[in-house]
Amino acid sequence: MTNDSPATHATAGEVSRNFGQWQDVALTGPVIITHHGRPRVVLLSADRYASWNNLPTASGSLEDHVAETSREALLEQMAEGFIALDPTLRVTKVNPVFEALAGRSAGQLVGASWSDLFPRPTQAVIAEQMRRVLRTGEAVEFEADSTVQPGRCYGVRVFPYPGGVAALFANRTEEHSLRGRLRHARAMQTATAAQPRLAVARLNIRGVLAEMDEDFLRLTGFSGAELLDCRLTDIVRPSDRRALSQALEKVLQGGPAVRVETALLVRAGEERPVELSLAPILHDGAADGVMVLILAEA
Structure with a gap:
């Protein structure tokens, strides 16, 4: 055979x-x-x-060749930037995501020293973490601002790798932005709660009350269960309903925020003069609800 x-x-x-x-x-x-x-x-x-x-093959056994091919396929498909370096911190391998992150091709990166490629202080700190992993054999994780792409932040994981050390760079910019927006939203909520004449509600795409804060319920005298799925126009004085409906329609069509002066019909049957501020809640560029700030007269 x-x-x-x-x-x-x-x-x-x-x-x-x-x-x-x-x-x-x-x-x-x-x-x-x-x-x-x-x-x-x-x-x-x-x-x-x-x-x-x-x-045997050019790079070893058939298993080695299959393993290397599989590793290359994984590196090509990863969402994170990947770089491998030898013990002297010379680059041995990168994937396309890291090429885009660094703004250089693999041919420009492989064989070059990390300190020559990325000499700035922030990048020197990353090099120090790589040396730490080489000494201890333990992986480390941290975050670092990009000096190549200002305004971006990356989560970095450095770990032992055959022939030296490797690092993964995951873009955390949007995550940081989201955390910042959440902090601002919490601060706004706290500031709103400190103003007894200011209440907040959210309407869905049909102009129906979907969420109401405690100040809104206190202002109207109704419970959340009583007002849930009720149209905002149903609890304002009849003479203002048409104007409010038109304002809501403009906002839901993507228009700018508007102010409407009206009066709420409260549980006691009285009218409570208020000023409504209506702003669209956008999702993928289209309005899918309305945020309502209600300022009651003193």
Whole structure:
């Protein structure tokens, strides 16, 4: 038996009906089994599999070649920037995401020293963390502002890697922005709560009350259960309902914030003069609700 014996083709049906016969054929060469004319699997003798399994390649055994190919495929598809360096912190490998992050091609990066490529103080701190991982063998995680792309922030994970050290760079800019907006929203909520004449409600796309704060409920005298799914226009004085409906329609069509002076109909049957501020809540550029600030007269 030789490793260059020609392959034989057989349909799945043929192999199923005469499996013993095709086992004999597989002793002298691989049998490619087809399904609807397309190759699906290969029937291979144990001896041939063992010989192919140990077949050396330019980079080592067949398993090494498969592992390297798999690793390359993973690096190509990763959302994080990847860089590997040797113990002297010379670059040995990068993926396309890191090329974009650094603004340089793999040809410009591989073989160069980290300190030559990224000499700024912030990047020197990253190099120090890489040396720490080389000394201790323990992975580290931290965040760093980008000096290559100002305004961006990256989460960095540095870890031991065959032949040295490697790092993953994950873009955290949007996450930081979101955390900042949440902090501002909490501060706004706290400031609103300190103003007894200011209440907040949210309307859905149909102008129906979907959320109300305690100040809004206290202002109207109704419970949340009583007002939930009620239109805002239903609890203002009748003479203002048309004007309020038109203002809501403009806001829901993506228009700017508007102010409407009206009066709420409260539980006691009285009218409570208020000023409403209506602003669209945007989702993917389109309004999917309205935020309402209600300022009651003193």
